Amino acid sequence: MGVRKSYEEINAKIRSGQAVVVSAEEIIPMVKEQGAEKIAQTVDVVTTATFGPMCSSGVFLNFGHTDPPIRMKKVWLNGVSAYAGIAAVDAYLGATEEAEDREPEELYGGAHVIQELLEGRQVHLEAIGTGTDCYPLREWESDIFLSEINEAILYNPRNAYQNYAAAANSSPDTLYTYMGVLLPNLSNVTYSTSGELSPLLNDPEYRTVGVGSRIFLGGAVGYVTGHGTQHNSARERLPNGVPLGGAATLGVTGNLKEMSPDFIQAAVYEKYGVSLFVGIGIPMPVLDAEMVTCLAVSDADIFTGLVDYGVQRRSRPILAKVSYAELKSGQINFNGRLVPTAPLSSMKKARQIAAVLADWIRAGQFFIQEPAERLPLGKSLSSLNDRKRC
Amino acid sequence: MRRRFTIKFPPESTNIPLTYHLIKDYNFMVNILRAAISGEQEGRLLIEVEAEEENLERGLAFLKSHNVTIIPLDQQVTVDKTRCIHCGACTAVCFSGSLAMDRNNWELVFDSEKCVMCGLCVTACPLRIIQAEFK
Numbered sequence: 001m002g003v004r005k006s007y008e009e010i011n012a013k014i015r016s017g018q019a020v021v022v023s024a025e026e027i028i029p030m031v032k033e034q035g036a037e038k039i040a041q042t043v044d045v046v047t048t049a050t051f052g053p054m055c056s057s058g059v060f061l062n063f064g065h066t067d068p069p070i071r072m073k074k075v076w077l078n079g080v081s082a083y084a085g086i087a088a089v090d091a092y093l094g095a096t097e098e099a100e101d102r103e104p105e106e107l108y109g110g111a112h113v114i115q116e117l118l119e120g121r122q123v124h125l126e127a128i129g130t131g132t133d134c135y136p137l138r139e140w141e142s143d144i145f146l147s148e149i150n151e152a153i154l155y156n157p158r159n160a161y162q163n164y165a166a167a168a169n170s171s172p173d174t175l176y177t178y179m180g181v182l183l184p185n186l187s188n189v190t191y192s193t194s195g196e197l198s199p200l201l202n203d204p205e206y207r208t209v210g211v212g213s214r215i216f217l218g219g220a221v222g223y224v225t226g227h228g229t230q231h232n233s234a235r236e237r238l239p240n241g242v243p244l245g246g247a248a249t250l251g252v253t254g255n256l257k258e259m260s261p262d263f264i265q266a267a268v269y270e271k272y273g274v275s276l277f278v279g280i281g282i283p284m285p286v287l288d289a290e291m292v293t294c295l296a297v298s299d300a301d302i303f304t305g306l307v308d309y310g311v312q313r314r315s316r317p318i319l320a321k322v323s324y325a326e327l328k329s330g331q332i333n334f335n336g337r338l339v340p341t342a343p344l345s346s347m348k349k350a351r352q353i354a355a356v357l358a359d360w361i362r363a364g365q366f367f368i369q370e371p372a373e374r375l376p377l378g379k380s381l382s383s384l385n386d387r388k389r390c
Numbered sequence: 391m392r393r394r395f396t397i398k399f400p401p402e403s404t405n406i407p408l409t410y411h412l413i414k415d416y417n418f419m420v421n422i423l424r425a426a427i428s429g430e431q432e433g434r435l436l437i438e439v440e441a442e443e444e445n446l447e448r449g450l451a452f453l454k455s456h457n458v459t460i461i462p463l464d465q466q467v468t469v470d471k472t473r474c475i476h477c478g479a480c481t482a483v484c485f486s487g488s489l490a491m492d493r494n495n496w497e498l499v500f501d502s503e504k505c506v507m508c509g510l511c512v513t514a515c516p517l518r519i520i521q522a523e524f525k
Binding site: 051052053180181182183187188190265267268269270275277328329330340342343344345346347348349351 | 475476477478479481482483485490491493495496497510513514516517518
């Protein structure tokens with residue numbers, strides 16, 4: 001009978017400052033040398049992390065009431081429209097929304113506003129309302145600071161993708177995509193996960209990650225709200241449980257006021273648009289040897305499809321199946337030809353996040369929250385089809 | 391010795407076969423990587439040269455005597471390392487290998503001596519912190 005640890009036992013060790021915490025990279029050679037059972041006895045928590053561009057991100061803001069009051073119908077922050085169809089002075093600013101009053105090539109958007117708020121900079125607010133008996137004001141304009149508004153709650157509907165397809169381009173033209181600049185005739189490959197350090201690749205069937213999981217989000221404590229949009233856990237899997245491409249996603253939330261610009265960063269992709277780098281770290285409790293086996297997954301055991309963005313259709317051809325060991329080596333062998341590869345998410349930052357989270361846990365400041373619900377398994381994707389064409 | 395730099399020459403020097411003299415008189419091995427003449431007839435040449443140390447110095451002095459400015463590549467291409475998040479997006483387009491990831495610590499490494507001033511990295515950088523000007 002192997003060791004079994006409960007969340008309570010692991011949290012008791014954290015509370016007493018005795019918890020043994022390592023990263024999902026550090027555990028790999030440890031398991032090779034000592035075996036899963038031994039590591040299940042000696043390690044309590046494994047930290048995973050990612051720092052990548054996550055377009056499906058944004059922030060709920062409550063500005064406080066004006067005098068006389070206004071029910072904001074349309075809202076702009078530094079010229080970027082925020083969705084205001086929620087109560088009087090609430091709005092949701094999406095990371096990819098682009099400024100209306102600037103040249104498109106300037107690529108300034110919601111992500112930049114979020115970053116400027118986070119950096120303590122002044123942001124210009126404009127709002128219009130209908131004018132009602134209870135909210136008579138029709139227009140408002142002022143400057144705001146993050147510290148002075150009531151709430152800024154980051155709520156990202158789809159983050160921390162469990163695996164993601166690598167990208168290449170077979171067409172004769174350079175393509176400018178959210179997967180970076182793809183050179184013509186399959187001259188480069190880009191990929192965007194932290195592989196063996198990536199959160200959901202270390203818990204492939206969501207044993208410990210789900211509704212209410214406490215996480216590192218943007219430098220602060222955040223929570224998993226549930227599965228994210230486009231959650232596709234029915235994706236084909238390898239025998240080790242790891243899906244062969246984009247699968248599960250997470251909805252995450254946290255207080256922007258507590259976050260750090262070191263772990264939230266606006267980004268632009270030429271001729272595509274604006275995005276937001278989000279730093280996420282998820283601690284995995286070492287419940288037993290089976291969990292250790294999942295946590296010991298290495299880049300050589302994780303595969304993804306190489307997708308051809310040269311074909312501009314919903315179902316793009318998959319040119320090859322590649323491992324993260326190959327992708328991270330700097331080149332892949334594609335039909336006998338060596339093609340250079342490049343990451344889009346930062347391994348350096350991901351390692352930093354895993355280390356910070358480990359320090360929080362070792363210091364007895366961060367506890368592991370058992371999820372109220374696990375993420376759904378076997379959920380597949382629907383597509384949007386034009387019924388008239390069917 | 392091998393060196394890579396841009397030479398910028400004024401309109402009055404554009405009719406002098408400077409490269410010819412570098413090869414013929416100073417025994418330079420010259421590889422021209424990029425060349426342009428502006429509307430004001432100012433010439434720019436990105437070259438890689440290989441020559442013995444003494445010849446190299448004499449050749450460069452010859453260029454300077456014709457009012458040619460020699461600009462090292464690290465003054466033309468800059469990466470703001472204080473803001474870099476080491477994502478690697480710029481390395482996807484850098485076919486010369488000037489921008490590359492150190493695969494141990496996953497930091498961006500920039501070797502200006504390999505740069506060919508194509509400028510692709512400028513737009514590939516999601517933070518827009520790379521500046522490259524062929525001037």
